[in-house]
Amino acid sequence: MSTIQTLKTKLPKAALLASMAALPFMQSCDMGDRATAQASMMSSDAASKVYVEPGKHDELYGFLSGGYNGQVSVYGIPSGRLLKIVPVFTQHAENGYGYSEESKAMLNTSFGNVPWDDLHHPKLSRTDGQTDGRWLFVNGNNTPRIARIDLSTFETVEILEIPNSAGNHCSPYPTNNTEYVVAGTRFSVPINTDGTPAEAGLDEYKEKFRASLSFIKVDKESGDMNLDFQIMMPGFDYDLANGGKGPSEDWIFFTTYNTEKAGTLKEAGASQNDKDFLAAVNWKLAEKYVKEGKAKEMPANYYHNKLDKNSHIAKSEVKKSVRFLDPADCPGMVYLIPVPKSPHGIDTDPSGEYMVVSGKLASVIPVHSFSKMQKAIKDKDFIGDVAGIPILRYESVLHAEVKEPGLGPLHTEFDGKGNAYTSMFVSSEVVKWSLKDFTVLDRIPVYYSVGHLVIPGGDTKDPYGKYLIAMNKITKDRYLPTGPELAHSAQLIDISGDKMKLLLDFPTVAEPHYAQVIHADKVAPRSVKFYELEKNSHPHAVKKESEARVERKGNVVRVYQTAIRSHMTPDNIEGIHVGDTVYFHVTNLEQDWDVPHGFAIMGATNAELLIMPGATQTLKWVPTRPGIFPMYCTDFCSALHQEMQGYVRVSPKGVNTPLKYYTGEQKPAL
Amino acid sequence: MSTIQTLKTKLPKAALLASMAALPFMQSCDMGDRATAQASMMSSDAASKVYVEPGKHDELYGFLSGGYNGQVSVYGIPSGRLLKIVPVFTQHAENGYGYSEESKAMLNTSFGNVPWDDLHHPKLSRTDGQTDGRWLFVNGNNTPRIARIDLSTFETVEILEIPNSAGNHCSPYPTNNTEYVVAGTRFSVPINTDGTPAEAGLDEYKEKFRASLSFIKVDKESGDMNLDFQIMMPGFDYDLANGGKGPSEDWIFFTTYNTEKAGTLKEAGASQNDKDFLAAVNWKLAEKYVKEGKAKEMPANYYHNKLDKNSHIAKSEVKKSVRFLDPADCPGMVYLIPVPKSPHGIDTDPSGEYMVVSGKLASVIPVHSFSKMQKAIKDKDFIGDVAGIPILRYESVLHAEVKEPGLGPLHTEFDGKGNAYTSMFVSSEVVKWSLKDFTVLDRIPVYYSVGHLVIPGGDTKDPYGKYLIAMNKITKDRYLPTGPELAHSAQLIDISGDKMKLLLDFPTVAEPHYAQVIHADKVAPRSVKFYELEKNSHPHAVKKESEARVERKGNVVRVYQTAIRSHMTPDNIEGIHVGDTVYFHVTNLEQDWDVPHGFAIMGATNAELLIMPGATQTLKWVPTRPGIFPMYCTDFCSALHQEMQGYVRVSPKGVNTPLKYYTGEQKPAL
Structure with missing residues (x-):
């Protein structure tokens, strides 16, 4: 790892970009060293720890997003065996999904019948901040949509299109009792609240392009979704989200990038500012404002598709309007917190006190404090505003910075035992650090270029700190070659002890971004074996x-x-x-x-x-x-x-x- | 296993059918017993035998057919990890196959652009009777097609439609040097050799419905396919095929069922006769007849789609005629050998002397002798003919019968060490028997209802008798439940010792029918890493x-x-x-x-x-x-x-x- 480690200090931006461009080369040069490193990271009884005897069941379900296949893949953990592909946004000729007369309507959108999407983030429904095994919510990134999978049948039962959105990426994040799942636009677009076609010159990007954050109400009993309201936001790119917990459970946080509003060559143009923002939204207050009539109605055109559970027929309803809130009219609803440039993941710890933001180009991981944020709000400790949204002072909200974590931090999850684990894309490692003193405790190389990582319940109040799965973006030589197109690859890591131990590499279908992992006993007993002919x-x-x-x-x-x-x-x-x-x-x-x-x-x-x-x-x-x-x-x-x-x-x-x-x-x- | 074993004697047909209908019930009742049986069949070091350490490669590639997903799944063996899904007959939105402008033409047929098929049998190309790792041939069962996958890129590079065929099931079986791959119709259909629309009343089934066997020439260098000729056959259902080896390498064998020519309720109607036939075709002689001008030309309309390797664009060519041979005009080219009713698999042993036929409803496995068949032909030891095709005497061709093998034999493969392994669908087991004395040596329960089985090279002159994979048709409780729709399941069995030992259950994508398994060193070195931009x-x-x-x-x-x-x-x-x-x-x-x-x-x-x-x-x-x-x-x-x-x-x-x-x-x- 030495070559990579030497790059781990604070680099100027140009050097950092250069190091990223050079990475694949570095990886190949470095394979010998990394293999040695790996050997020392292996669990000595890895084989028996991942082996599930024929006829016995895996301990956990893993729901991995299919990324550019538009589906959800269900894996048994720890075996890494693919149990099922659940079709969601993409035609699936294997069982007729999207081709049969019953299922076609599931893929209806205001653009027409769209046979594909890019599914990034699965999120399980929650009760009291813990996964309850009832539903899995997932996003369609390309043609903005949110889908719900019923975990009693492992079927997609509902797809809701999101208007005023493009690149539905920071979606679908649930609140602690699944009161809402939220969705946010990655690409800003012109939004005309009078319903006229939202077309504009691309040279008017800075002035005319805006963003929306969507709040989707979930019915407690049926799980049915309903787009309750949107919040209109400045035309940044919104990347990822996560809800608060405990003291912060009324809040939900969104990372933004391209606060420069570069409309072209974002690779360079969106990396100019030293800081971008974390948008903190008080959804409880937003809901109150809506109830008080502060929301305005605008024409919109979007589809809501539902599968009837008795006829198994999907039907579309076309919605014609949406209501929205303007933060400038809604004091206390939204704040912006400066964070290191080009942030990706925002993750709140199980206590709900810490908001961990991973800046892709940053050399530290800032840990913000919810209580400090509340104090700063109370003190009106603002350094300015964007379109009426106050900007809090970085130093006033910051609790700590994790120093020298590695290169290219992306996402963080928690083990419930006082530790955090952050994926490092550029230096290809998972880094474990302490929520007590914010020092790095351990690091393990991964193969190669990890994106998301997941711990069972690691994004909830109640993590199960036994396993961590790293989902890697580059595979290269990890498996028998299969021509130019390779599977992506996941790695199962034992995090039950002080040191992380590598257990298993398993190839994954299409491109997993995020995943959810849950104890089998929360899902298996709900599973239906057949449909009653009588019904x-x-x-x-x-x-x-x-x-x-x-x-x-x-x-x-x-x-x-x-x-x-x-x-x-x-x-x-x-x-x-x-x-x-x-x-x-x-x-x-x-x-x-x-x-x-x-x-x-x-x-x-x-x-x-x-x-x-x-x-x-x-x-x-x-x-x-x-x-x-x-x-x-x-x-x-x-x-x-x-x-x-x-x-x-x-x-x-x-x-x-x-x-x-x-x-x-x-x-x-x- | 006791309940099932008691059914293993020679049952009258009605009882046998009843036992099959009752089977799922029996399986559930019997799970306790079977679990005990399984424990004794487990390898004590199974975990370490199937575990492939992160970064190390599997020993073998497994190419499993995707069945009703229309694709090929590539697994690492022994780990059972899914390395890749290769799209063949079905749209694959994940990478644009069948949707992109370049690939659309790959799915063209005379019926239109067909976005799906049912892929049953992968067969690797052969040189001197051994797999050579160059190409994988596969069949489309529903809309008759044969495809070729290039194993340097793991891409489908060619799809050839088969005219005069319906339910292209006994396909695509190669000869020993891949001179030909053969394809056969499962469903008989009207065939009008004058090119008029082949429509007929369904009550004219017995008189007007016919069958064709297709011989596809494969170019030695490029692998390109060309439908050389067809042989017109009686209107039976043709189920499976396999080529001879060594002394029998000029021959290829096809099982037939429904020699009763029942046009409806085949479940009962096609099980009346005590014997159906094995059709033995001398392809070398057929080729000679074609060269001598014995083939007639008939109008036909079928597509031949090829991917250009430099532009990566698929193009279709429409073929307008096909030549065919009539067995009545071609003495010595085709013979019929009586076999137990409703046969499924026909498998020739590595020596090429034995033809093993599995009768789904039979209580024995007949082993026919190639040398006896040659003698019977020489002696004109016929018991009649069908449409000019001589029928050989069962007893004259039979070498031995394997007694009491189990219930519902389907397929047989060989370990190269003098043993054969037959899958038993109804009694859910794999049975090992001796090619020396044709007695049963061992049996192992499988979960549940095994269809095909595969041994690496187990269908060639040179098997690698270390592993056997059973591909099971019923999964039920083997994995964590995933609602009504479950993965199919394969089981990896160690056959290196006297007794078979169960190593691993692994779920499989869609429905694997047959598979091919090959040493990694025959394929991996050919694998291309990217396409040269220059080319x-x-x-x-x-x-x-x-x-x-x-x-x-x-x-x-x-x-x-x-x-x-x-x-x-x-x-x-x-x-x-x-x-x-x-x-x-x-x-x-x-x-x-x-x-x-x-x-x-x-x-x-x-x-x-x-x-x-x-x-x-x-x-x-x-x-x-x-x-x-x-x-x-x-x-x-x-x-x-x-x-x-x-x-x-x-x-x-x-x-x-x-x-x-x-x-x-x-x-x-x-």
Whole structure:
């Protein structure tokens, strides 16, 4: 590590940028040294600590964001085994998500049906500041959206679009009882409160571009989201957020960068100022202002998509307005705290007293004090304001600075035992430091360029300080090579003792940014094994084979089909013609765990369906040529699964082949 | 296991079907017993045997089919870690596959652009009967296709549609020097050799439905595929295939079921006959007949899609005819061998003498002898024919029957040490038996309902008898629950000793059917780290920032953009109007390993791009409303990745905003 360590002192900006550019080279040069370093950091019984015996279960669920795959990956911890990919913002042909008639609406936005997004931050719902295992909230970064996953079914059940936002990055952070999840814009954009198209010249960036922070109310019982209000903010870039706890639980904090308002080449332009800001928002007070009628209404156009739990059909509602608060009219609601330039993570410790801000280009980690902040507010210890938002004095809010932590601090989590752990992107290490005296206690190299890190509950009042997972941005030689495109990589670290010990490298799907880790016993008992056929309220469900049928109205044909081991009913259909629109409404009649049936038909310009027991899913098919089209079950369901197949005859347009359907001799031709 | 074992004797068909239907119930009742059984089967040092120390590499690559996700999953063995998902037949928004302008054509078929398929069988290319690590061939089951993955880049480089086929299941099996890969239809369909639409009444199934086996020539140097000829076969269902070796290497074998030609309720209808057939095809002789002009030409319409390795652009060619052989005209080319009803796997042992056929409903595993088959052919020891194809006498070709192997045999692989291993779906076990005396030597329970199994090289002349992977169809309680939809599950078994020992359970992506496992040293050295920018022949590539630009022709706008840490050029674009068609041609200028850049623009009804170093990828965007649209790099590439962003201004139609683009001060506005 020596080469990297020598860079760890306070560097002028130019040198720091140069060191970052050179890093990949340094990493390769340095591999020998780093490997030696690693060996001494390994746990001697790592193999047995991560091995989960066949048939036994992992201790924890890890919910890792999929980043540019738009999904959530569920891992077993400590084994690092991928248990499931939950489709959220991205089409998932594997089970028909985003392709089936039921799920398509989930991806509706004001821009159209958007088949992809960039999912950065999963956050578990909380009760009394602790994860409760009910829901997982996640953000869509590209087309601003927040989604909710129900952890009883591991399904995305709700997606809410966020207006007046672009690059929905500092999202979705919950308050301590999930009263709200908040979302913030990363990119400032023109916002016209009269509803006219928000277009402006790019040379008007400094004057016309603004930002919004969104407060989404969460229903205590159902989890349903509702965009309660927005706060209009100066046109900075808002990067990350986190809520307070205990004394600070009425507050939520956002890091900002590009307070320079550089509209181009931000790489250099957004790194000019020595300090950017931490925006501190009193959400309780904001809520009060809204209740008092201080919010104004503006036209807006955004989608709210919900999955009905009985019919399993997603429906969109188009919202037409949003209310907003202007901080200049709302005294005491927002303050700006100077922080080292280009900050990334803001993390509050379990006590709620400390706000730790990681400045990507900073050589120290400032730890701000909530009580000092309150005093500074009371004392009006301001050094100025931005658009009516008071700026507090850095020194008055600062509690301590962690010195020489490493290069490129990004994120901090806590172990509940008085320690903090910060990821160092540039020097590729995790650094453990004390919340008592703010000195560095330990450091462990990671491979390579760690982004976020996570400790189970490490962002809550009640961390479980046994494991830490480092999610690394560069993989290179860590696994067998797979061509130019590599998996990202996570590392599991034992933090139960004084010294951190490396346990396991595990490759991850797409690009995990943040993650949440939770004890299995908070989630597993909620898990549903199948859907009750009795409760299936899908309008095209058939609950008995005897009700299976085919109906034609004009050129729309509906196949009311059932699937059960090992046949589908009907399995032979004639009388479909080129140009018809055919809907296969397939109901899986099974009522047992782990017996999905799949459905596919040859040549469909669509995905398959994967139908869970008790559910109905629909595939739309418009045949374009005559012929015989086999259909079959795509999920090996039984010894005679290969026999679970049938045919559809498609006749040329204009030829009158009568409608006829049957399965064996059970249902004679009509 | 006692409950299950008692069913292991020869059961009448009805009882056997009943036992299969009851199986999931039996499994749950039996879990206690099975757990005890498992404990005794565990390797005592399993943890250390599967643990791969951080930074060390797995010994083997495992290529598991993704089944209904249409992709290939690459696992490290023995760790069971998922190293990569290679998109093949299915859109993969994560890297833009099937969405980008370059890759879209890869999914073209005669039915249209098909965004999904069901991928069952990966097969590695072979030289002299051994895997050579060059290419991986895979089948698309639903819309008949064969794809080739290049193992130097882990990319799908070619997809060939198969005409006259439906349910392309017994595919793609290579000959010993990859002269051919073969593909066979699972579902019989009408085939009109005059090119008229092959439509028929479903009640004409027995008379009009036929099958084809396809022989795809593989270019020795480039790997390029070409559909050389088809053999027209009786209208059975063709299930699985495998080639001979050594003495039998001129032959390839296909299992058939539904020789009853039941067109409906195949679950029962296709299980009437006591015997179905193994079709033995002399491909060398077929090739000779084709060269002698015996093949007839018929009109056909199928797509052949190839990725150009320098431009990285996929292009489709539409083929208009195919030649075919009729076995009745080609003496000695095809024979039918009776086998127990409803066979699934056909596997030839490393010596090439034995053909092992697994009858799903059979109580024995018949082992046929190639030399006996040759003698029977020579002696014309036929018991009849089907459409001119001679049927050999079962007893004359049979070498031995493995007695009491278990219930529901599906597939067999070999360890190269004189042993065979067969998967038992119904009794959920792997059974090891001797190729010397054909007795059962060992059995190990698996969890639950194993489909395929794989041994590294276990289907070749040169198996590596250290590991076996069982790919199980039912998961239930094996991992932490994830709602109704569960991962499938694989089990790694140590077969290096006399007794099989269970090492590891690992969940798998979608539904692995078959897999290939190969020594890392046959693949890793070929792996390319990035694409050479110099060789990039994409017509819209820009290789220097100074060449980056935006051009308009009518309402088509092309952005010739570059990406390099940590900015894109241009990063500000004005003069785009609602209704324009905008192409972002993004070239990644990096020339280092593991530095992809991503590209996304807000609200695009498209996926992202993930651009490998040296490559160019294109996102098509048609803005539908005015506004400011941020674009950004989606793959955390550097410390200032968050600053790698820019804006596009979209003006209303009819407003004349002039074209203007820049990045910082490097490129002033034009």
